[in-house]
Amino acid sequence: MEPQVLFDAVKAEFGDAVTDLQSEGFRPPFVVVSPAALPEIARFLRDDPAMKLDSLMCLSGVDYKDRFAVAYHLHSITMRHAIGLKVFLPRENPSLPSVDAVWPAANFMEREAFDLFGIVFEGSKDLRRILLPEDWEGHPLRKDYRYPEFYHGIKV
Amino acid sequence: MTRPAEALPTQEMLINMGPQHPSTHGVLRVLLRTDGEVVVNARPDVGYLHRGLEKIGERVTYAQFMPFTDRLDYLAAMNCNCAWAWAVEKLAGIEVPERAEYIRVIVCELNRISSHLIAFGSFTADMGAFTPFLYSIRERERVNDLFEAICGNRLTYNYARIGGVSADLPQGFIEKTKEFLDYFEPKISEYNELISYNKIFVHRLANVAVVSPEDAVGYGLTGPNLRGSGVKFDLRRDEPYSVYPKLEFDVCVGTGERGTLGDCFDRYMVRINEMRQSVRILRQAIAQIPEGPVATKVPRVFKPAAAEAYVRTECPRGETGFYVVSDGTQNPYRLKIRAGSFVTMNIFEKVTKGLMIADIVAVIGSFDIILPEIDR
Numbered sequence: 001m002e003p004q005v006l007f008d009a010v011k012a013e014f015g016d017a018v019t020d021l022q023s024e025g026f027r028p029p030f031v032v033v034s035p036a037a038l039p040e041i042a043r044f045l046r047d048d049p050a051m052k053l054d055s056l057m058c059l060s061g062v063d064y065k066d067r068f069a070v071a072y073h074l075h076s077i078t079m080r081h082a083i084g085l086k087v088f089l090p091r092e093n094p095s096l097p098s099v100d101a102v103w104p105a106a107n108f109m110e111r112e113a114f115d116l117f118g119i120v121f122e123g124s125k126d127l128r129r130i131l132l133p134e135d136w137e138g139h140p141l142r143k144d145y146r147y148p149e150f151y152h153g154i155k156v
Numbered sequence: 157m158t159r160p161a162e163a164l165p166t167q168e169m170l171i172n173m174g175p176q177h178p179s180t181h182g183v184l185r186v187l188l189r190t191d192g193e194v195v196v197n198a199r200p201d202v203g204y205l206h207r208g209l210e211k212i213g214e215r216v217t218y219a220q221f222m223p224f225t226d227r228l229d230y231l232a233a234m235n236c237n238c239a240w241a242w243a244v245e246k247l248a249g250i251e252v253p254e255r256a257e258y259i260r261v262i263v264c265e266l267n268r269i270s271s272h273l274i275a276f277g278s279f280t281a282d283m284g285a286f287t288p289f290l291y292s293i294r295e296r297e298r299v300n301d302l303f304e305a306i307c308g309n310r311l312t313y314n315y316a317r318i319g320g321v322s323a324d325l326p327q328g329f330i331e332k333t334k335e336f337l338d339y340f341e342p343k344i345s346e347y348n349e350l351i352s353y354n355k356i357f358v359h360r361l362a363n364v365a366v367v368s369p370e371d372a373v374g375y376g377l378t379g380p381n382l383r384g385s386g387v388k389f390d391l392r393r394d395e396p397y398s399v400y401p402k403l404e405f406d407v408c409v410g411t412g413e414r415g416t417l418g419d420c421f422d423r424y425m426v427r428i429n430e431m432r433q434s435v436r437i438l439r440q441a442i443a444q445i446p447e448g449p450v451a452t453k454v455p456r457v458f459k460p461a462a463a464e465a466y467v468r469t470e471c472p473r474g475e476t477g478f479y480v481v482s483d484g485t486q487n488p489y490r491l492k493i494r495a496g497s498f499v500t501m502n503i504f505e506k507v508t509k510g511l512m513i514a515d516i517v518a519v520i521g522s523f524d525i526i527l528p529e530i531d532r
């Protein structure tokens with residue numbers, strides 16, 4: 001399915017919750033949606049017989065300096081099409097609903113985004129730091145992250 | 157006073173498996189909650205090898221990141237090299253000479269063979285059969301020799317370049333590869349006679365840790381782990397890149413031939429069969445490879461236009477994807493690495509419920525995880 005067609009279909013279903021289609025220079029294009037509607041849109045994309053986006057390839061946090069984003073790369077094994085889904089979040093208290101009930105693959109990748117960006121995925125079945133130690137301070141992939149001078153009182 | 161047997165108190169026990177454990181294939185820690193010999197829950201704890209490759213990626217140029225991709229999956233460094241090169245080329249729209257693409261496919265498939273050999277060897281060693289490991293190392297040595305002839309390195313190659321490869325094939329390489337293929341192809345049947353259908357081996361693997369096709373897709377398994385569950389999906393065929401459309405090969409899937417579809421044995425067998433397909437691809441590639449340049453000119457100060465791309469390729473441990481956000485400067489603005497092993501670990505807790513402790517070893521081996529790719 002072409003990205004534009006897919007975007008129109010999602011837009012027709014969810015209206016204002018679907019804000020934009022980022023297509024020029026984006027590969028695959030991103031459908032930008034509002035955080036509150038994410039679980040329903042995710043479920044629709046997975047279950048709709050024309051979409052069947054059953055596989056979450058990649059979930060990444062991005063720090064665009066003025067705001068955060070979470071990018072979902074979706075693919076359909078049966079229909080062989082792919083699309084991106086993007087949610088923009090404010091820098092203060094970035095949080096959005098979890099999609100691990102829709103795509104179980106999301107859990108580890110959400111934990112990673114939580115760990116490295118401090119993005120909170122509400123309703124996640126298990127949201128802990130994954131790559132860094134549990135007592136690590138700060139979120140290293142944020143653009144304003146400052147490298148720590150001490151770790152447990154030891155100069156690094 | 158006597159108590160009925162079912163009221164006898166038994167204790168669950170917490171055991172650390174790893175981070176230093178020979179069968180966890182690296183620094184993986186599994187927190188086992190056991191009831192006797194039965195695993196109630198096995199929770200993987202990853203991150204011991206976290207080097208912050210994504211953060212490093214934001215501070216080096218596109219070309220400088222190439223050697224770091226070697227360290228992403230050191231058993232398949234060629235595949236990761238090429239994956240990065242393909243990702244940046246798709247991001248910036250760079251055309252690569254055909255000879256370079258053929259060389260990449262050749263080194264990728266050679267590396268796939270050597271990686272699957274390690275998977276096969278270490279898996280059988282985990283299952284208590286040490287001899288096949290020596291066989292697999294012996295064959296892998298010859299692949300390493302070929303790579304040494306190409307780029308001087310035996311483990312981390314740093315061979316691909318954005319726009320091509322670093323050097324043309326050395327003289328006599330095609331003949332040496334042909335020799336290797338003639339030598340190696342019969343060995344695969346030898347492995348099958350030696351161990352694959354050994355009764356004890358099959359008993360250790362069949363019906364263990366069954367992953368249904370729905371779960372495999374839902375949990376994002378890729379590569380041989382996905383195909384082991386019978387899902388016929390291979391990026392080389394279904395999302396073709398490079399010169400793969402010109403090469404003929406079969407996509408190997410699990411069939412449940414010794415147990416249930418999607419068990420450890422199916423995942424093991426997919427890798428064995430894939431080595432045969434890689435030999436097939438290699439034979440065609442070395443027959444078809446055209447003459448010509450091996451790299452296209454890329455500006456020394458390479459600044460791709462502001463864009464975002466997610467490009468994925470088929471690596472031996474599943475799909476390796478790079479999500480690159482470019483802001484028009486020399487460095488990637490954001491670089492996300494999607495690695496097959498990392499996503500695979502997500503299903504670990506689910507499939508290990510109720511297994512025996514010894515089966516945990518079989519599950520880790522059958523998923524063929526590698527820790528630098530999990531922790532990045």
